Amino acid sequence: MDIRKLKTPEEYLEAETLQRTVWNFPDREIIPLNELVILQKHGGHVFGAFDGRVLAGFCFGIPAYRDGKAYHYSRMLGVLPGRQDSGIGYAMKLKQREYVLKQGLDLVVWTFDPLQSRNAYLNIEKLGSVIREYMVNLYPSSGSRFNEGLESDRFTTEWWIASKRVRDAIQGRRAKHDLDVFTPAIRTQVSEAGWREPVDVVLKRGAKRISVEIPDDIDALKKDDLQLAQRWRKATREAFLAAFKKGYVVHGLASIPEIGRRRSFYLLEEGYRVR
Numbered sequence: 001m002d003i004r005k006l007k008t009p010e011e012y013l014e015a016e017t018l019q020r021t022v023w024n025f026p027d028r029e030i031i032p033l034n035e036l037v038i039l040q041k042h043g044g045h046v047f048g049a050f051d052g053r054v055l056a057g058f059c060f061g062i063p064a065y066r067d068g069k070a071y072h073y074s075r076m077l078g079v080l081p082g083r084q085d086s087g088i089g090y091a092m093k094l095k096q097r098e099y100v101l102k103q104g105l106d107l108v109v110w111t112f113d114p115l116q117s118r119n120a121y122l123n124i125e126k127l128g129s130v131i132r133e134y135m136v137n138l139y140p141s142s143g144s145r146f147n148e149g150l151e152s153d154r155f156t157t158e159w160w161i162a163s164k165r166v167r168d169a170i171q172g173r174r175a176k177h178d179l180d181v182f183t184p185a186i187r188t189q190v191s192e193a194g195w196r197e198p199v200d201v202v203l204k205r206g207a208k209r210i211s212v213e214i215p216d217d218i219d220a221l222k223k224d225d226l227q228l229a230q231r232w233r234k235a236t237r238e239a240f241l242a243a244f245k246k247g248y249v250v251h252g253l254a255s256i257p258e259i260g261r262r263r264s265f266y267l268l269e270e271g272y273r274v275r
Contacts, residue, residue, distance in 0.1 A: 022078035071107035128169030198235035
């Protein structure tokens, strides 16, 4: 797999096609060739992952500034269906880290759906990012297939690329999590159909560490029971907004087996600091 900057008009057009394939975007949401070329020439990057002549993955980011801090915003990363568990996305993030470090920056920021456990595992456990911001319905009229049926709530991911935490994560030195020391913020039960469902949200006073459960496969749940998926959106939104307001930070993701499925939990700690 060759990961490099896009060079030719044909490669940029392939990146447009990949966006349609991966996200099912309508034309108005496609980032076009002209914009990608300009971003590449003015401090941003547009990387492609090439398997021979096939553009199997694509990502781009831009310089950003917020609250007195210069950083890099990772706008989009997508991998062709059928290749999404092959490590391409992870490899592109490492390429991005290398590029941003050379710019003299130490932070990369991006967003993702809090209910997508696969993305959460990559972002938190494999890359070492942390989360302390939750945005409600960020893309209210998005045509992406991943947003269908649910409001487009998003986490803001902080990837402190020069930190020991991130170096340890990308070298495979990830901490083992003891789920028992995290107080559940969402009480759940098993529905008649076999899905976990949220019962209520409770943030107990004095809990230094809490966990927030999510469905292990939100896309499968949406197909089977959209109303239950919407209840999960509402319950997790309530839990995260309250937790972040109190100073909790997401720093881990744990899962445990359950008959026929798995259970996934975000792990949060009050006042957690990246080192």
